[in-house]
Amino acid sequence: xxxxxxxxxxxxxxxxxxxxxxxxxxxxxxxxxxxxxxxxxxxxxxxxxxxxxxxxxxxxxxxxxxxxxxxxxxxxxxxxxxxxxxxxxxxxxxxxxxxxxxxxxxxxxxxxxxxxxxxxxxxxxxxxxxxxxxxxxxxxxxxxxxxxxxxxxxxxxxxxxxxxxxxxxxx
Numbered sequence: 001x002x003x004x005x006x007x008x009x010x011x012x013x014x015x016x017x018x019x020x021x022x023x024x025x026x027x028x029x030x031x032x033x034x035x036x037x038x039x040x041x042x043x044x045x046x047x048x049x050x051x052x053x054x055x056x057x058x059x060x061x062x063x064x065x066x067x068x069x070x071x072x073x074x075x076x077x078x079x080x081x082x083x084x085x086x087x088x089x090x091x092x093x094x095x096x097x098x099x100x101x102x103x104x105x106x107x108x109x110x111x112x113x114x115x116x117x118x119x120x121x122x123x124x125x126x127x128x129x130x131x132x133x134x135x136x137x138x139x140x141x142x143x144x145x146x147x148x149x150x151x152x153x154x155x156x157x158x159x160x161x162x163x164x165x166x167x168x169x170x171x
Contacts, residue, residue, distance in 0.1 A: 027096065
């Protein structure tokens with residue numbers, strides 16, 4: 001086997017190992033009184049709140065864009081996306097930068113909690129209720145001890161039609 005081929009196989013094995021270690025891990029964060037989670041594999045970094053440049057003619061929840069090490073990324077306020085009342089940002093407010101299929105987006109959350117292991121058998125389907133507001137973004141409900149974490153469908157949260165067009169225009 002060539003040296004290049006061996007290096008490729010080693011790299012692939014490391015990638016598979018990394019994917020396996022991220023299975024069942026969720027970054028949890030707080031919005032209002034509730035704790036939410038997103039799959040850790042989508043999270044690239046967590047940064048403090050910073051100056052956001054407004055964009056004209058965008059939905060209210062699209063706060064604008066930030067310059068993150070030379071890359072302009074759109075930022076959405078998850079609280080407003082969920083049709084919750086506005087809250088002033090404070091020292092606990094964070095931007096969770098996620099990357100899906102090469103597209104980076106910042107999610108403004110009230111505070112970041114921790115990374116949790118939530119096995120698939122501890123995640124239940126969301127109840128069949130009105131799909132208005134933020135409930136349409138729920139992927140499942142993770143049971144952690146005596147509490148429940150709301151697992152978000154990050155694809156639906158970010159890539160519904162109108163938002164997808166905005167994000168694509170910034171890429």
